[in-house]
Amino acid sequence: QVQLVESGGGLVQAGGSLRLSCAASGRTFSSYAMGWFRQAPGKGRSIVATISWSGGTKYYTDTVKGRFTISRDNAKNTVYLQMKSLKPEDSAVYFCAASNSPWTIRLAGYVDWGQGTQATVSS
Numbered sequence: 001q002v003q004l005v006e007s008g009g010g011l012v013q014a015g016g017s018l019r020l021s022c023a024a025s026g027r028t029f030s031s032y033a034m035g036w037f038r039q040a041p042g043k044g045r046s047i048v049a050t051i052s053w054s055g056g057t058k059y060y061t062d063t064v065k066g067r068f069t070i071s072r073d074n075a076k077n078t079v080y081l082q083m084k085s086l087k088p089e090d091s092a093v094y095f096c097a098a099s100n101s102p103w104t105i106r107l108a109g110y111v112d113w114g115q116g117t118q119a120t121v122s123s
Helices: none
Strands: 002-007 010-013 018-026 034-039 046-051 058-060 068-073 078-083 092-099 110-113 117-122
Touching: 002 092, 002 110, 018 034, 018 092, 018 117, 034 068, 034 078, 046 068, 046 078, 058 068
Parallel strands: 010 117
Antiparallel strands: 002 018, 018 078, 034 046, 034 092, 046 058, 068 078, 092 110, 092 117
16 A cells, blocks of 8 residues: 655646645555546546656646646655646646556556645636
């Protein structure tokens, strides 16, 4: 099992930036894929971005391509989500999650979850 703690959320104006961090502890961080997901009020949880165990492969949902960047530092057991050009529709609780395999973009493949961090973008 992996314990995950997110940080970096907050309130920002449209067009602004936020950087989310997720610190992991437990099983070997560098052996599994990590992902960021979000959930807006009244909606289901959806994928934002994922990164493979080595950082060499990344996936972004279409609505964030070119604006968000996922990265990881295996020496620090931390995964990041840099969010730029934020829009009001990006407002959500953002969750960090750890998979049970080196690479997957399937929601069901993510088995350990953080508590979430709120990001709110005002217009």
